[in-house]
Amino acid sequence: MTTSTHTQEICLQVFAKASAAITHEIKNTLSIINENAGLLEDLATMTDDDSGIPPGHLLSATSIIMKQVVRSNVIMKNLNTFAHSADIPFATVNLETTLRLLIALTDRQAAMKKAAVSATCPPDLTIHTHVFTFESLIYLALRRIYDVIANQSTLELEAARDNADIVISFSVTGQPLPALGNASDDEAALAQEIGATLAGEQDRYIIRLPAAIRDE
Amino acid sequence: MTTVNRENIKVLIADDEIEFASTLATRLQLRKFNTTMAESGGAALSAIEKSPPDVLLLDLKMPDIDGLEVLARLKDDFADIKVIILTGHGSFEAGQEGMKLGAYDYVMKPVDLNRLIEKIEGAYKEKQAG
Numbered sequence: 036m037t038t039s040t041h042t043q044e045i046c047l048q049v050f051a052k053a054s055a056a057i058t059h060e061i062k063n064t065l066s067i068i069n070e071n072a073g074l075l076e077d078l079a080t081m082t083d084d085d086s087g088i089p090p091g092h093l094l095s096a097t098s099i100i101m102k103q104v105v106r107s108n109v110i111m112k113n114l115n116t117f118a119h120s121a122d123i124p125f126a127t128v129n130l131e132t133t134l135r136l137l138i139a140l141t142d143r144q145a146a147m148k149k150a151a152v153s154a155t156c157p158p159d160l161t162i163h164t165h166v167f168t169f170e171s172l173i174y175l176a177l178r179r180i181y182d183v184i185a186n187q188s189t190l191e192l193e194a195a196r197d198n199a200d201i202v203i204s205f206s207v208t209g210q211p212l213p214a215l216g217n218a219s220d221d222e223a224a225l226a227q228e229i230g231a232t233l234a235g236e237q238d239r240y241i242i243r244l245p246a247a248i249r250d251e
Numbered sequence: 252m253t254t255v256n257r258e259n260i261k262v263l264i265a266d267d268e269i270e271f272a273s274t275l276a277t278r279l280q281l282r283k284f285n286t287t288m289a290e291s292g293g294a295a296l297s298a299i300e301k302s303p304p305d306v307l308l309l310d311l312k313m314p315d316i317d318g319l320e321v322l323a324r325l326k327d328d329f330a331d332i333k334v335i336i337l338t339g340h341g342s343f344e345a346g347q348e349g350m351k352l353g354a355y356d357y358v359m360k361p362v363d364l365n366r367l368i369e370k371i372e373g374a375y376k377e378k379q380a381g
Contacts, residue, residue, distance in 0.1 A: 059312075062339040062360055063268050069361035070274040077281055092277070099270050146267075149314050186315060 038124070042168060042228045045221045049171040050118070052178070053140050057114045060143055064107040071096040071103075113139045120167045125248075127163040130194050130201065131156035137173045138192070144181040148188065152177075156194040162201050163247035164229050172225040173203070176240065179219060180205055201246045206239040257283040260375045263304035264288040265295035265321065266337060267313045271360075275308075278364060284371070292316025299329055306374045307334045308367075309354070311345055322352045333374035337362070 038046075074096045078088050116136055134154040138145075145152050162169065180190060189208040194201060218226070218233040226233050231244035262284050266272040272288040279286040287304070289295040293315045295307070307325075311318035318336065325332055336349035336357035346357025355374045358367055 059339050063271065066339065066360040066362065067268060067271045067274065070271055070278065073364055074274055074278055077278060081281075096274070099274065103270070147312065147314050 038165060038168060038228055042224055045225055046121075046167050046171045048221070049174050050121075053117060053174060054114065056143055057110055057140070060110050061107055064103045064110070067103045068100050071099045109139075117170065120170055124165055124167070125163065126166050127161050127247075128166055129158075130160045130162050131158055133162075133166075133170065134173065134192055134194060134203070137170060137177060140174065141177045141181065144178055145190070148181055148184055149186050150181065150184060151189045152192070153189070154192040154194070156192075157196070160194065160196060160201070161246075162244075164244065165248070168225050168228050169231075169244070172222055172229070172231065172242065175219065175222050175225070176205065176242065179222075180240065196246060197243070199246055200243050203242045203244075204239045205241075255372050255375055257372075258285055260284055260306060260371065261302070261304040262286045262306045262308060262371060263295065263298055264308045265290075265292065265313065265318070266308070266310035267291055268310070275362065275364075279368075279371075282368065292318065292321045295321055296324060299325070299332065303329055303332055305333065305378055306355075306371050307332050308337055308371075309334050309349075310337045311340070311349065319349060319352060322349060322354060326353060331378060333378050335367070335370055335374060 074092065078092055078096070081088055113136060117140060131154065134156060138152050138154060184190065184207055191206050191208060192203060193206070194203045196202075217235060222233060225231075226242070226244070229244055230248055231242055234241045234243070262279060264272045264276055264286065266275075266288070267290050269290055272290065276286045276288050287298065287302075289298045292313045295309070296316065299307070309318045309321060316324075322334055325334065330353075333355040334349070334353070336346045336354050337360060338345045338349075338357055339360040340346070343357075343359075346354075346359070349357055355377070356370050358370065
């Protein structure tokens with residue numbers, strides 16, 4: 036089983052979208068590091084001037100730089116993991132880890148809505164599928180949901196095994212998912228490729244797909 | 252070339268990256284600018300209502316109200332505030348879009364502080380010239 040050219044194009048668009056968002060984030064961390072390195076330079080100059088260094092500024096600047104380096108590393112690690120998903124078309128992956136990766140990749144969009152996002156999934160639950168297509172499908176769903184939810188919402192993803200299927204539901208705590216409507220054409224095309232069905236119900240959006248698909 | 256008294260220049264930094272905004276504020280304060288900060292579009296508009304700055308350093312991507320929306324809302328009642336867009340976007344398009352909406356100028360992140368200061372002072376002089 037190979038993915039269609041159309042699906043590959045959609046996956047490429049998703050990767051481009053994710054890369055754009057992640058590199059924007061990296062520019063933010065570099066900007067913070069740049070300002071704090073500049074502040075250290077300012078403070079060094081003040082020492083030369085014998086005008087005294089405001090207490091706490093040195094420690095604050097160095098701790099912010101270290102924190103932003105850690106943040107950058109996590110962001111790049113996530114993008115790197117996503118990129119390597121395309122290395123092997125069909126693979127068995129841990130579902131909880133995969134969902135958390137996609138939540139992390141869309142973290143900035145959630146932050147724009149001040150949304151809290153959580154994933155509940157049995158830790159040993161796996162899925163055997165075309166991983167990059169599956170991840171692209173979840174990514175598009177998350178981005179679409181962030182576009183329509185209210186500020187300060189709490190989005191919950193729940194995944195569970197249901198016989199031969201995996202069911203992943205998206206719901207907003209305390210309120211129905213607002214005007215989610217139907218999945219986009221791109222989501223529908225990705226879903227079809229991996230045998231998934233998409234359903235928008237009153238209070239949740241559900242993706243159901245085989246826990247294992249044949250990969251010949 | 253006229254010089255300006257930086258203590259008279261009220262600068263508001265609106266950016267949801269707090270550690271960026273606070274450090275930039277500190278660096279501008281060390282250079283005698285009268286600097287405050289807001290961490291969202293809504294907070295920026297509230298701060299402007301209370302005490303309008305001369306120059307607004309405005310990030311485009313912020314929670315609640317984004318930078319372009321802030322810019323649009325300033326048009327009616329606070330048209331004299333000079334807005335410098337801060338953009339982390341990979342292209343110039345976002346900044347140029349802001350200038351079409353009336354921004355004075357834009358700078359790309361990471362910021363070159365000396366260049367930014369030139370723009371702040373230029374914006375202030377233009378405001379004073381009316």
